[in-house]
Amino acid sequence: MIGIYFIGAFVIAGLVAVNRKILFNNILIITFGILQTGFTVYAAFHYKESTLQYFTFDSLGLLLLITLSIITIPALFHSYLYIKRHDETPHSRGIYFAAIIVLVTSITAAYFANHIAVIWIFTEMTTLSASALIYHHRNKLALEGTWKYVFICAISITFVFIGILFLSLSLQHAGSSDLSFSNLLANKDNLNPFWLRLAFLFIFTGFTAKLGLVPMYTAGIDAKDKAPAPAGALLSSVLMNLGFVGIFRFFIIVSHTSIFHWAQLVIFIAASLSIFVATVYMTKVVNIKRMFAYSSIEHMGIVMLGVAAGGIGYYAAVLHIILHAFVKSSLFFQFNQLYRTFQSKSIQYVGNYFKYNPAGAIVLLFAFISATAMPPSGLFVSEFLIFRSLFEGKYIILLVAVLILLTIVIWAFGRNIMKILFLPVPGIDESKIPKINPWESLTQYILLFTAVWLGLNPPSIFVQMIQDAVKILPN
Amino acid sequence: MTNVLLIIFIITLFYVAIANRIITFVRVLALQGFILFGVTFLQLKDIQTWNLVLILLETIVFKTIAVPFFLSYLIKRNKITRETEPYLPHFISLIITTLIVVVTILLANSIQETHLDKIFFIVSLSTLFTGLYFIASRKKIITHVMGYLMIENGVFVLSLAVGNEMPNLVNLGIMLDVFGSVLILGIFLNKIGDVFKAVDVDQLSNLKDY
Numbered sequence: 069m070i071g072i073y074f075i076g077a078f079v080i081a082g083l084v085a086v087n088r089k090i091l092f093n094n095i096l097i098i099t100f101g102i103l104q105t106g107f108t109v110y111a112a113f114h115y116k117e118s119t120l121q122y123f124t125f126d127s128l129g130l131l132l133l134i135t136l137s138i139i140t141i142p143a144l145f146h147s148y149l150y151i152k153r154h155d156e157t158p159h160s161r162g163i164y165f166a167a168i169i170v171l172v173t174s175i176t177a178a179y180f181a182n183h184i185a186v187i188w189i190f191t192e193m194t195t196l197s198a199s200a201l202i203y204h205h206r207n208k209l210a211l212e213g214t215w216k217y218v219f220i221c222a223i224s225i226t227f228v229f230i231g232i233l234f235l236s237l238s239l240q241h242a243g244s245s246d247l248s249f250s251n252l253l254a255n256k257d258n259l260n261p262f263w264l265r266l267a268f269l270f271i272f273t274g275f276t277a278k279l280g281l282v283p284m285y286t287a288g289i290d291a292k293d294k295a296p297a298p299a300g301a302l303l304s305s306v307l308m309n310l311g312f313v314g315i316f317r318f319f320i321i322v323s324h325t326s327i328f329h330w331a332q333l334v335i336f337i338a339a340s341l342s343i344f345v346a347t348v349y350m351t352k353v354v355n356i357k358r359m360f361a362y363s364s365i366e367h368m369g370i371v372m373l374g375v376a377a378g379g380i381g382y383y384a385a386v387l388h389i390i391l392h393a394f395v396k397s398s399l400f401f402q403f404n405q406l407y408r409t410f411q412s413k414s415i416q417y418v419g420n421y422f423k424y425n426p427a428g429a430i431v432l433l434f435a436f437i438s439a440t441a442m443p444p445s446g447l448f449v450s451e452f453l454i455f456r457s458l459f460e461g462k463y464i465i466l467l468v469a470v471l472i473l474l475t476i477v478i479w480a481f482g483r484n485i486m487k488i489l490f491l492p493v494p495g496i497d498e499s500k501i502p503k504i505n506p507w508e509s510l511t512q513y514i515l516l517f518t519a520v521w522l523g524l525n526p527p528s529i530f531v532q533m534i535q536d537a538v539k540i541l542p543n
Numbered sequence: 544m545t546n547v548l549l550i551i552f553i554i555t556l557f558y559v560a561i562a563n564r565i566i567t568f569v570r571v572l573a574l575q576g577f578i579l580f581g582v583t584f585l586q587l588k589d590i591q592t593w594n595l596v597l598i599l600l601e602t603i604v605f606k607t608i609a610v611p612f613f614l615s616y617l618i619k620r621n622k623i624t625r626e627t628e629p630y631l632p633h634f635i636s637l638i639i640t641t642l643i644v645v646v647t648i649l650l651a652n653s654i655q656e657t658h659l660d661k662i663f664f665i666v667s668l669s670t671l672f673t674g675l676y677f678i679a680s681r682k683k684i685i686t687h688v689m690g691y692l693m694i695e696n697g698v699f700v701l702s703l704a705v706g707n708e709m710p711n712l713v714n715l716g717i718m719l720d721v722f723g724s725v726l727i728l729g730i731f732l733n734k735i736g737d738v739f740k741a742v743d744v745d746q747l748s749n750l751k752d753y
Contacts, residue, residue, distance in 0.1 A: 192718075218726060226695065226698055229715065233702055
């Protein structure tokens, strides 16, 4: 079935790219939406089974795939609106949708891959398709963003490859050459620690480009800024989850070896530096999209703190990454309406949004409450659990430092959002402000309420699946 | 013989560190491709013939001929000036490159390893760090790309070290080459040449936070 899904998705992507007729294109895009949903249902019914040798429908992959499929539908819908309003040529419209389809397909494949080299290949494909999305507007700034993204991702992908080579050296000490995760786990006691250490360092550094941590986070910020907002929603939610999958699956193996504590230390350093960097930029930033992107960096830092602290932190990290995907994508979906109202990305020229578009303003307000993890947001629960794991792990100084930084983030984020929502901009021409259809905010409401529901009152099967995804980790 | 080739490979790094003209970079890349062709031929003995042929073809056709030709075509087409324009003088570049190589050798000597010929490790790691240094210390975008291609060559050396046991990893390395080169060179360097007239990194600083 996964073979049929790949062939179907790539055929659709190819047809979308070459086709010129709008109606046929729309039918194809709807077909892809159905295919993606159908594949998700299929994966759910074949839970824990392996297919095509390199793919396993395990808990982590399935949870993230359901998240991806839920976000894909509004992403396609908002992309459709976006393209319709911008009066694109058939060519650029085709390339845009083909790139989205390839991006979603390769992320899906990478979620389920049970072999580190297969994850690597599909991560390469996401770089390829994401760069087409970032270059969508074909102007100087888009080119600059694309160039930086491609170059940094190419270097990080090389880093991951070097890591895989070191891992293979480490595995040779165990007399084996199969780099699948199950085989690595079976040989965990015979892996050579020196090469494993190098492998972890390189693979971790490489995947931070996708996950959005120090040191490779920079490219992602420019990418989310320059890509059209519906594509930016995918880049800042599900694509970051792909980086998490890459690191987390390898971390599971490392956690059973002698370098476990060293690896925790590496993650602690990268995660707390990321929160620090995000805080510094959040207080300065005036570009709204970049502000959202830095907020993602901060959340990924919190997630990785949970992974490094262990205990309840593993559960909370997986929960947090899922909820964050819903919240951040709804913020990006909402951004286009904001841009249409004010024709500006800069906080200085945006204000009093409640007056012009109340439905959208409530989305922004509610997404702000969610993203800063205030109750009743679902992220409050996961963030609270992560802080508890830090407390239980006796990382008190780190916890205090992170809490101070997060307070600054809430202040900076809140100041900007309140300015957007309530403070009038002097000299704005109200006759030019278009009327926004409130129904366009519906998907954002659904995503935000999903995040609240999953955080505050999660269904038992959801809890069981997260527990199953992290049960293999040592306590 | 493999060792001789790999030592020549290291010497090319020193040569690049003091090279003043971009075309020297291109020639060195071609030479490195040719060296890799030789190393592949001597090193990979236990793998299937068709796979060996594929890898040899990649090194000779892609690394030695196609990429350098395309680079010099780009230099001509975009009228890129001949100097590499480093931020630091050549002498300091040479010292830094030497330091990188020495530190890698010391690191390699500190480990006990039976499964790996250490010279592969030294060559690839020092190429990686030298490549990163070249990227950081040169002004033109095209020299950044060449630094990246050099890193790829270094990684290829490391993949050859484990190539007999895991030939698939060498194939993955080839995929990385093709991906990096086609995406970076083919599409974007072309576009960047069209859009930005003088191809300096100074022009790529318009995406800001404030």
